[in-house]
Amino acid sequence: MDKRLTRTDYLFAVTFIFMLVVALGAFFFGLKMGQERTAVKYEKMLAEKNEAEQGFAAYHQQYLVSFYHTIYQPYREFHKRWFDKMEELQTNSPADASLILKELAKLAKETYDGLGAKSMPDSSPLLKEAHMNYMRSLKLFNEALGGYQSKANAVPGTELVSQLDKDAYLEEAKNYALRAEKEYYESIVKWNQTVNEQFKPIDVTKPVSINDWSRLGLNMKNEYIAQMMMTSKLFKAFTPQDLTARIDEMLASGQAKNLNLQEIEGIVDVLIATNAVRPGDFLRGKNRYANETLPQLPFFTN
Numbered sequence: 001m002d003k004r005l006t007r008t009d010y011l012f013a014v015t016f017i018f019m020l021v022v023a024l025g026a027f028f029f030g031l032k033m034g035q036e037r038t039a040v041k042y043e044k045m046l047a048e049k050n051e052a053e054q055g056f057a058a059y060h061q062q063y064l065v066s067f068y069h070t071i072y073q074p075y076r077e078f079h080k081r082w083f084d085k086m087e088e089l090q091t092n093s094p095a096d097a098s099l100i101l102k103e104l105a106k107l108a109k110e111t112y113d114g115l116g117a118k119s120m121p122d123s124s125p126l127l128k129e130a131h132m133n134y135m136r137s138l139k140l141f142n143e144a145l146g147g148y149q150s151k152a153n154a155v156p157g158t159e160l161v162s163q164l165d166k167d168a169y170l171e172e173a174k175n176y177a178l179r180a181e182k183e184y185y186e187s188i189v190k191w192n193q194t195v196n197e198q199f200k201p202i203d204v205t206k207p208v209s210i211n212d213w214s215r216l217g218l219n220m221k222n223e224y225i226a227q228m229m230m231t232s233k234l235f236k237a238f239t240p241q242d243l244t245a246r247i248d249e250m251l252a253s254g255q256a257k258n259l260n261l262q263e264i265e266g267i268v269d270v271l272i273a274t275n276a277v278r279p280g281d282f283l284r285g286k287n288r289y290a291n292e293t294l295p296q297l298p299f300f301t302n
Helices: 007-053 061-090 097-116 125-146 157-166 168-195 210-214 218-232 240-253 264-273
Strands: none
Touching (some): 061 157, 097 125
C-alpha cells in the first residue's frame, strides 16, 4: 500500500532544501569575499612592487603634486586671505574688525578640517610632517583669533594688527607654517636628487656667498631661502621663490655689488628692509629659469 508523505515530511523536505540553498549561497558568498580580499591584498602588493620598480622614491613628483593640491594650496588660500585682511585693517577703512577676525577664524577651522581628511605616504616623512605642521598652524590661528573677536572693534585697526603681531599663539602658528613650508621645499630638493645623480645639496644652515649662490640650482636656492625665512621668522605674503627671484635680479643688475654685499643674507636683509619683494615676483621673471630642472608644480608655471 502506498504511503503518502505527511505535511511534516513536506515541511522537512522544504526546510532541508532551503538550508542547502542557504549553505551553498553562504559558501559561494564567502568564496567571493575571500577572492576579493585576496585580490585587494595582492593588488596592493603588486602596486607597491610596481612603485618600487618604477622608481617611486619617497619624494616622487606624484607625491609633490598631490601635496600641492590637497594640502599646500588650501593652506595658501588661508595665507593669502590673512594678508589681505591685515592690509584691510591697516588702512583704517570702515570695516567690522570683529567680523574680519571671525571670518579668518572660520576659514582656518574649515581648512584645518579639510586637511585632516588628507594624508601623505609613510615613505615621505618630510611631507607627512609638513602636513601636520600646516594643521598645527591652522589650529592655532583659529584658537588665537577667537580671543580677539569680542574686543576687535574697540581699538583702531593699526593697533589691532600690532596686537595680533605680538600674540604668542599667532607667532607660534606662523612658525609652524614656516616650518611646513621649509619641509616642502626640502622635499623638492630630495626629488631633485632622484632625477639628477650629480645633484649635491648644500648645508642650508650655513651662510652662502654670492659666488656659491650663483652655482646653485633654483630648487636648492629655494630651500635655502625657506630655511632662512623659518629661522628669521619671516612670515610674509610672498613665497621663497619670489625672494629667490629678487635676489637673482639684484645680482644680475649689479646692485648687490654696488652695495658691497658679499653674502646672500645681506641681500635678503636689504630686500626685506625696503619691502622690495612681492607675491608673484618669481612668475614675472620665470623665463630666467627656463633651463632649470623643476617638478611640475603650479607655483613654478602659473
